Amino acid sequence: MDFDLSDDQRLLKDSVDRLIADRYAFESRKKIMAEPGGWSRDMWAQFAELGLLGLPFPEAQGGFGGGPVETMLVMEAIGRGLVLEPFLPTVILGGGLIQAAGSPEQQKTLLPQIAQGKKTYAFAQVERSSRYNLADVQTTAKKDGDSWIINGEKSVVIAGDTADTLIVTARTAGGRFDRQGIGLFLVNAKAQGVTIQGYPTQDGTHAAEIRFDNARAEATLGDPAGGLAAAELVMDQAIAAICAEAVGLMHEMHTTTVDYMKTRKQFGRAISEFQVLQHRSVDMFVALEQARSMSMFATFAASETDAAIRSRNISAAKVQINNSGKHIGQECVQLHGGIAMTMEYKAGHYFKRMTMLEQLFGDTNTHQAKVAKGGSLF
Amino acid sequence: MDLSFTPEELAFRDECRKFFREEFPQAISRKVLDGQHLSKDEIVTAHRILNAKGWATPHWPEAWGGKTWSAVQYYFYQDEMQQAGVPSPLAFNTSMVGPVIAQFGSEEMKKRFLPATANLDIWWCQGFSEPGAGSDLASLRTKAEKRGNTWVINGQKTWTTLAQHADWIFVLCRTDATAKKQEGISFILADMKTPGITRRPIQTIDGGHEVNEIFFDEVVVPEENLVGEINKGWDYAKFLLGNERTGIARVGFSKARLKKIRELAALERVGEQRVIDDPKFIEKLTATEIRLKALEMTQLRVVANDRGRGGRPDPASSILKLEGSVIQQATTELLMDVVGPYVMPFAESDEGSGRNEVGWGPEYAAQSAPAYFNNRKVSIYGGSNEIQRNIIAKAILGF
Numbered sequence: 001m002d003f004d005l006s007d008d009q010r011l012l013k014d015s016v017d018r019l020i021a022d023r024y025a026f027e028s029r030k031k032i033m034a035e036p037g038g039w040s041r042d043m044w045a046q047f048a049e050l051g052l053l054g055l056p057f058p059e060a061q062g063g064f065g066g067g068p069v070e071t072m073l074v075m076e077a078i079g080r081g082l083v084l085e086p087f088l089p090t091v092i093l094g095g096g097l098i099q100a101a102g103s104p105e106q107q108k109t110l111l112p113q114i115a116q117g118k119k120t121y122a123f124a125q126v127e128r129s130s131r132y133n134l135a136d137v138q139t140t141a142k143k144d145g146d147s148w149i150i151n152g153e154k155s156v157v158i159a160g161d162t163a164d165t166l167i168v169t170a171r172t173a174g175g176r177f178d179r180q181g182i183g184l185f186l187v188n189a190k191a192q193g194v195t196i197q198g199y200p201t202q203d204g205t206h207a208a209e210i211r212f213d214n215a216r217a218e219a220t221l222g223d224p225a226g227g228l229a230a231a232e233l234v235m236d237q238a239i240a241a242i243c244a245e246a247v248g249l250m251h252e253m254h255t256t257t258v259d260y261m262k263t264r265k266q267f268g269r270a271i272s273e274f275q276v277l278q279h280r281s282v283d284m285f286v287a288l289e290q291a292r293s294m295s296m297f298a299t300f301a302a303s304e305t306d307a308a309i310r311s312r313n314i315s316a317a318k319v320q321i322n323n324s325g326k327h328i329g330q331e332c333v334q335l336h337g338g339i340a341m342t343m344e345y346k347a348g349h350y351f352k353r354m355t356m357l358e359q360l361f362g363d364t365n366t367h368q369a370k371v372a373k374g375g376s377l378f
Numbered sequence: 379m380d381l382s383f384t385p386e387e388l389a390f391r392d393e394c395r396k397f398f399r400e401e402f403p404q405a406i407s408r409k410v411l412d413g414q415h416l417s418k419d420e421i422v423t424a425h426r427i428l429n430a431k432g433w434a435t436p437h438w439p440e441a442w443g444g445k446t447w448s449a450v451q452y453y454f455y456q457d458e459m460q461q462a463g464v465p466s467p468l469a470f471n472t473s474m475v476g477p478v479i480a481q482f483g484s485e486e487m488k489k490r491f492l493p494a495t496a497n498l499d500i501w502w503c504q505g506f507s508e509p510g511a512g513s514d515l516a517s518l519r520t521k522a523e524k525r526g527n528t529w530v531i532n533g534q535k536t537w538t539t540l541a542q543h544a545d546w547i548f549v550l551c552r553t554d555a556t557a558k559k560q561e562g563i564s565f566i567l568a569d570m571k572t573p574g575i576t577r578r579p580i581q582t583i584d585g586g587h588e589v590n591e592i593f594f595d596e597v598v599v600p601e602e603n604l605v606g607e608i609n610k611g612w613d614y615a616k617f618l619l620g621n622e623r624t625g626i627a628r629v630g631f632s633k634a635r636l637k638k639i640r641e642l643a644a645l646e647r648v649g650e651q652r653v654i655d656d657p658k659f660i661e662k663l664t665a666t667e668i669r670l671k672a673l674e675m676t677q678l679r680v681v682a683n684d685r686g687r688g689g690r691p692d693p694a695s696s697i698l699k700l701e702g703s704v705i706q707q708a709t710t711e712l713l714m715d716v717v718g719p720y721v722m723p724f725a726e727s728d729e730g731s732g733r734n735e736v737g738w739g740p741e742y743a744a745q746s747a748p749a750y751f752n753n754r755k756v757s758i759y760g761g762s763n764e765i766q767r768n769i770i771a772k773a774i775l776g777f
Contacts, residue, residue: 001450368661
């Protein structure tokens, strides 16, 4: 057992931290938010140059050969900087699905494009009532000669407004909730029959509502009726990734609160001298460390080979992250007072992103129910 | 970064598991896991099995029977012991007075006390808290005066756990009333049979008699019973309290409790439904399990970090006390939820046994409410949770 980072991991962490510190100050981020789609192509090119966009891919496919720990380090930095670029949808979800379900040929072609920053992806999976159940798919895919025709609607597709390629879950067989009969389809975002309505989200990123009217898919990733296991694997990896992002957010919210308490004066002294406020910030610290522990737990669960254990453990981590995140976010705003209610100050932005992460890929009730169903954690 | 254990570490875990599950009387383990008090004989029996293997005092100096275990080994030792329901070696002896004597006592004192302390031939109790000195321990007023070649002690101690079994007591006494309050305290040993020492048992809200008040009225002890230097007792007390850093979370114990609660919840029924199938119950159980899993990971992080700190306590260990105590308390609430109406019967117990022998309802029900009441103490003792928050505020957050 070893919690220390290897030299390579430390190097990675240092370079990502430096990039975020240099380029992602609060004012710079505001400017990036105003760009089309709400993220910076220039920053994206820098990510590619640093090797971040190929981080989890094998070296043979233009990647960095990193594992879950490397992803955790980068996601934590992304959280600390409130980074807006579509790393999660493109690298973790898009790249992850290509790795998990794509043919060797597809991997060889598509992964280097991601690593070089040439293509972005979005995972079009949520439907109007499916919430967090990947098997609840009503969008259909019908065989037409050599290709597939997609019909249906997808909701709140993260970064769906700027993605070059959509990976769409669609049903080729079975009923609405059947685990069999779900395929993963690559659809060009500019293809005929694809209607994308993009919009900003509460946390400063973007999403889209997407309609498919007889849209033609470019290809499938793997078995057109057996894509669910890969989708669930990659979703678990993505949950582990956002757990790390959330730890980055919580760390910033806590640090900012403690710093503020030491400088803010009321009744003639720093408010950090009041014991009731000290204890509340200590409880934030405890929640942060418990979340950090569970982010590490999720990171290691991501490479667990038994899918049921993997999924249960990652759900357990998400519950802790959500609980800690809600507590730290609300206390961060409360202990700051009025200033954290304003868009001019960073604390509120962290709080908003954290609140959206609580919903993303499964809320507390959903994951707690999954843990309950999965049996004892010990 | 790697969360897996080395083959050597796993082999050590297996050795611990085998020893703790096979070499101790089942009746004792069952009582521990059910939250019952053990008799003096049971505590002594279990302690001596540990000591015979050299495992009662692993954190003592090697010369006095300590082990050169790694932090991970020490973690497995505690975790497996707690999971198996083996009572920890008597803390007053092995975690408190033993290490203080080993560190600060004279050679003569070490020879006289350490082997007997390790084997529980002497049972120690702790004379620290007083009616007016709880969290503010340094304001204690029990005083020791030098008269010839003796110390004469006058005053009162309280919350003295299991003093009814004790042969000796270690007492914090004021030896300089004029110095700053932390600088006038000494650490003195007294035989419980010394004339002038009297004990009054206190019954706690669980019905048990774990704790006592101890009165000192002109108690004369030889001058060589002073540990280390005069007026340095506060430093020794801080050393003592910092000794138990990771075990206090009692993660292994809570794991065993939750396992037991799962088993019982599958037996108990409400109408035709098993308790474990009640969505509200399973939600609470799962929430506690998740919180405990997080604490287990945090404990491993503290353990791993310990290696680089050269024995200095990690302030993050205060998290272990805070979360560990609350989780222990939560497990006792869950057990009452499982038991239902049979939480109610109460039977007056003899001093020492603390057992709620009611004779109604299932066997596991009788101790559920007493365990709940008794466990309210865990967020109060060993530095209350509010004191732990003060420590984190000062040492980590820099307030």
